[in-house]
Amino acid sequence: MTLAEYNTAVDLHADGIYRFALKHLRDEDLAKDVVQESFARLWVKVDEVDGAKAKSYLFTTAHHAMVDEVRKGKRSTPMEEHHENMRSTSQGEPDLKEVLDSALATLPAIQRSVVLLRDLEGYTYEEIAELTQLNLAQVKVYIYRGRTALKEYIGQLDLVL
Numbered sequence: 001m002t003l004a005e006y007n008t009a010v011d012l013h014a015d016g017i018y019r020f021a022l023k024h025l026r027d028e029d030l031a032k033d034v035v036q037e038s039f040a041r042l043w044v045k046v047d048e049v050d051g052a053k054a055k056s057y058l059f060t061t062a063h064h065a066m067v068d069e070v071r072k073g074k075r076s077t078p079m080e081e082h083h084e085n086m087r088s089t090s091q092g093e094p095d096l097k098e099v100l101d102s103a104l105a106t107l108p109a110i111q112r113s114v115v116l117l118r119d120l121e122g123y124t125y126e127e128i129a130e131l132t133q134l135n136l137a138q139v140k141v142y143i144y145r146g147r148t149a150l151k152e153y154i155g156q157l158d159l160v161l
Helices: 003-025 028-044 051-074 079-090 096-105 109-120 125-132 136-160
Strands: none
Touching: 003 028, 003 051, 003 096, 003 109, 028 051, 051 109, 051 125, 096 109, 096 136, 109 125, 109 136, 125 136
16 A cells, blocks of 8 residues: 555545444544544554555454444443433433434444444445454344344334333
């Protein structure tokens, strides 16, 4: 990969990786860290990565970085999140974005990743399988289960509202 290809990859894929990480982690700072870490890892392997496969490498790296962040996050609970939850319940009716974000938060990390890659970023099943290093059948099953869980969550919420 040349320097020009690297710079093109930054221009083309930084926003997509950020959106993917932000939807998955729901923290702007962590999402920015994931983007930075992904491009730093690409820079370390700039001679080994083919310029045509930079997008795949970046999203795979971002996925692994997000899994690491989730694992780290399970060890501690930030107080800001606790206070944010208290504020959102006292404000009345949640908007669609809040409902969708809370529904996504109920999914296991791998289901959330494949659903976001498919429905938010528009990747094909084959591309998702390559990015997440799962086989095609696993990707389809995780997407189906994730969508079903989201539908059930949102359906239950309709009864409450």
